[in-house]
Amino acid sequence: MTIAIETHDLTRHFGDLVAVDHVNMQVPKGSIYGFLGPNGCGKSTTIRMLCGLLIPTEGGASVLGIDVLDDPEAVKSKIGYMTQRFSLYEDLTVRENLQFMSEIYQMSRTDRAQRIRVQLKKFGLDDRARQLAGTLSGGQRQRLSLAAVTLHEPELLFLDEPTSAVDPESRREFWEFLFDMVDRGTTVLVTTHFMDEAERCHALAILDQGVLVADGSPKQLMAELPASVVEVASDTTRIVREVLLELSEVIDVAQLGSRLHALVQPDVQNPTAFLGAALERKSLLASLKLVAPNLEDVFVMATLGRGADR
Amino acid sequence: MRLLSGARILAIAKKEFFHLRRDHLTAGMVVGLPIMMTLLFGYAINQDVRNLNAGVVDEANTSASRALIADAVATQVMRIVSRAGSPRELEQMIAAGRISLGLYIPSDFEERLAQSRPPFAQLLIDDSDPIVLGAARGLAQLPIRQQAIKKDSPGTFELRALYNPERRSPVFIVPGLCGVILTLTMVLFTAIAIVRERERGNLELLITTPVQPLELMIGKIIPYVFIGYIQISLILLLGVSLFDVPVRGTMLDFYVGAGIFVISTLTLGLLISTIAETQFQAFQLTFMSFLPQLLLSGFMFPFEGMPRAAQYLAELFPLTHFLRIVRGIVLRDATLSMLTNEIWPLVLFFVVVMALATARFRKRLD
Incomplete structure (x- = not known):
């Protein structure tokens, strides 16, 4: 089993506040790893450090074998990051958004058309391709976001509360997509505060006020309570x-x-x-x-x- | 530093065009603002003052005094709106704002003339308005039709105005207006374009992609260079067709000069976008940078009249140099090669501010 993410004493302060406090964790490749914790427990901050968006105050992390402090840009081309808030362009159509992302990732012209077609079909956005992203429903936006961040087939996917704004059916569907990707070798790190979602993860980390208070597989955590x-x-x-x-x-x-x-x-x-x-x-x-x-x-x-x- | 990717720059520029196409208000401003400003400045702003309200007290009431009043009216600088009984009354009318000028001819006007004992008459002026003061100064030079001083001296110099002998305001203003409008819209649009992405959360996604800050900056600038060209073309077109502004230099020089200016002034918008956190702050910072440029560049007030320190400050502004370039090319038939003194400061400004903006724009959230 190889490791996708490894942190050592990962710490981040915001002024006096310790948002993430000496977190040590290992995320195996090809698994869904869940971050469970209340709002403000440091989930998003940890993800942002792993993506190279925030610099750790202390400690460090290696993502896909790359030190995020040494070379955050090298990490960026290999990961996909779905932000908590919808971060695609609301005044662009579904297709224009996907096209833009494909160009940013410098995919070849033929690849681009092919991948966009595949993603539109896969995420059920075929008949929405010409619709403005801002007019999509919560579930459709979620699917579009996932389609956009997986367009370049990243090895590692960060999802920050991906299902907080969607209905139960869309949530279920969303998790189907995740399992599908993991089957094909992608590693997923997902934050949630839904217990049913947490239970579906291969492994879990529970964060409380920036501290990793428990981790292991859901089964193991329940058995060893x-x-x-x-x-x-x-x-x-x-x-x-x-x-x-x-x-x-x-x-x-x-x-x-x-x-x-x-x-x-x-x-x-x-x-x-x-x-x-x-x-x-x-x-x-x-x-x-x-x-x-x-x-x-x-x-x-x-x-x-x-x-x-x- | 990694190599810049032309494909990514193009992707960003293309996306920016999509935004513009859907944002009708901004698209309307691109065209509407230059039209509005050109019409306003061309028609309303006229430093050639005419028809100031005047009051007259003619205590002499002779043919000579009446001739003087007629001559004063004939200059079109003033028109008589009121006749008064005493200079005191004129002062009160000026204080009340009913007249700007008071013409007082004393009862001994003829004697003074005969004895060549000036002053012959008095002009009371409302110099709380500097424009009135300037106009009245001209009026004070009015020669008097009278045998005693008919031998009016020819003056030492003969004046030859080379470029705008009729002293029409639009001729001065319209070329400068190209620079003023570009300074406002270019800085504002670029600053807003980036801050908006930050506000809406788009930037958080963008900075987790391999896109580089400089690519983002250049990509964002490109559409606005096009917009800049649309705007100056509009202004110049209006200037030529409505106000007979002569375009004496070549259009090529004009567009190349404008391009250099647009690119350098755009970087200011980029810099603002790295400082402002909300669109509102971006607005405020843009106006903060715009006002001193408007006031000190030589567009509103003569550059030579400013204190030395203000002149040095103004030399830093792209607008100051562009005004000289555009007036040179449009009015004086200068070529770009004659204006290198104004071009290198623009290039320097571009390099320095672009470097600052790129350094400040980090692909991080903290």
Whole structure:
């Protein structure tokens, strides 16, 4: 397995703010690597450093074997970067946008026509080719952006919250495109705050306030969660939650729909009975069940642990 | 530094044309602004002052005094709108802004004439307006039709105006207007074009591509050079057809000179675009750079009348040099080779400002 991205103590300050704090990670080639974290956790800043758009304050990174500090321009011809905001030209048509990108990447004339045709077809933009990009729907814009940044067939693709502005169906479709590309050897680094998307990644990194607090495959992260998860169903979830949070053995309680997920210290022998007893003392009715951790639990655990440290 | 790619420069220029084609307001300004400015400056701005409102007090009321008033009116510099009883009344009318000139002829006008004892009469002027002052000065030289001083001296020099003997304002103004309009629109359009990409987020995408700053700069400039040529052609066409501006030099010299000027002044727009973060800031910076050029270049006020320091400052501006070039070629039938003193500062300006802009434009976000 070869490595597409490797960072060592990658750090970036903005004035007093530490946006990215000594991040060490490895992204294997041919995989989808997810960046999970709340807004402002340093996801975009990390991507921008990897693309050579921001200079690290400390540490460094190598992208496709090239040191981003030494030669950011060499990186740029091998990657595609889809920005969080739609960054193609709204007053150009779909085809004009693609044409412009193909010329910027200096593709040969015959290649250009061929690739644009392929991309238009692949991303379902055939009948929109003459439409102004500004008049496209959110999902169509997303597809156009992806078509534009993959026009030159980059080895590595950075996607910054690509699906935050599109409907669930477009999201699903979008991920199909990603898997398709990964099958053909592309490496994808994608940021998201959707758990279902995170679960689809081959590997994940959870960032919290600039610090990489957990990484691994989603399965591994869920299996190795240092807590037991008890699902609590009750008509009085709010009160139940307050009662549970008062117990020192309970790490955190998250609400998932009408149920609660209580994260309990792993050294508690029978967590279901333990919580049940605590609720009974307060005469609260609830049904409790030990469940396998999901990614949300992993995320809560990872971002909480750090908060408590401080 | 890597080699520049002509294909990428062309791609950017082409894209810029697409933007222009879709942006009707800007496209309208390209044509509308020069037309509007040429008409405004050509018709409205006239330094040849005529028909100033005047009041008259004629205490002499003799044939000689009436002849003097008639002569003064005949110059067309003034027209009588009011007759008053005393000089005091004239002063009040000037203070109220009803008249700009007051002609006072004293009761002993004839005696003064007979004894050749000047002043013969008095001209009260509203010199809160310098243009009135200038016009009135001319009026004060008005000879008097009277035997006693008929032997009016011929003057030491005979004046031979070589290029604009009728002293028509458009002849001075229209060629200069080419430079003024280009300075405004070229700088503004280029500055806005790049800042807009930054504001709309396009630049974040563009700087992750292999495009080089200099390619981006040159590509952005090319469409505006074309626009510049359209504008000066329009101005000159209007000048010739409406205001009889003579074009004495060759058109080739004119266009080559204008091209050098356009390219050098465009770089100022590029530099502004690397400083301004929003289109509004770009607007402000453009006007900040435009005003001193307008005022000090010699377009509005005579260059020679300015203090030395202001003259040195003005020598830095492309507009100052272009005004000399364009007036030379259009009015004096000069050739470009006679104007090298004005061309090298433009080239120098281009090199220095372009280098500054390229150095400042980094392909980074911080």
